[in-house]
Amino acid sequence: MTGLPPDPAGKAPRRRPLAAIRRRLLFGAGLVFLVAGVAGLFLPLVPGTVFLIVAAACFTRSSPRFETWLLDHPRLGPPVRRWRANGSIPRPAKAFAVSSLALSWIVLLLTSAPDAVKTGLLPFFLAVAAYIVTRPEGA
Numbered sequence: 582m583t584g585l586p587p588d589p590a591g592k593a594p595r596r597r598p599l600a601a602i603r604r605r606l607l608f609g610a611g612l613v614f615l616v617a618g619v620a621g622l623f624l625p626l627v628p629g630t631v632f633l634i635v636a637a638a639c640f641t642r643s644s645p646r647f648e649t650w651l652l653d654h655p656r657l658g659p660p661v662r663r664w665r666a667n668g669s670i671p672r673p674a675k676a677f678a679v680s681s682l683a684l685s686w687i688v689l690l691l692t693s694a695p696d697a698v699k700t701g702l703l704p705f706f707l708a709v710a711a712y713i714v715t716r717p718e719g720a
Contacts, residue, residue: 604643611639611647618657628681630660630674637661669717678713682706 614636621629633651640648652658663669670678686706689699 607639607643608647611636611643614639615651622656628678630664633657633661634664637665667717670713672718675713675716675718679710682710 614632617627618629618632618636621627621632637648637651640651652662660671660674663671686703689702
């Protein structure tokens, strides 16, 4: 039993249109994040693994087939599987992420952004860095 209302003619249950739209939107977002994650493997300063983790989350809710493909992929799957297993981030990735945050902060300081923006973003940068550093380290 699917829990969906039956068709007025007593046939198979109808799918809810909003659920189908939600699945399609999540699938599209998953594809966008997958492309961004693959680009992150080749482009410096683009966090590929984060996008792959988000893509997998989108596929979990929209396409189990694509989720399985991503998790089983020899190059893209291991960091996503490690994250799902225990939230681990390899030490080199931690160092890169925290260094990128520091560099972003320095670049922000050199811009003409309002001081309120610079000051307001500092706690965010520090919180993200603290979160990254406190994750378990994976191989």
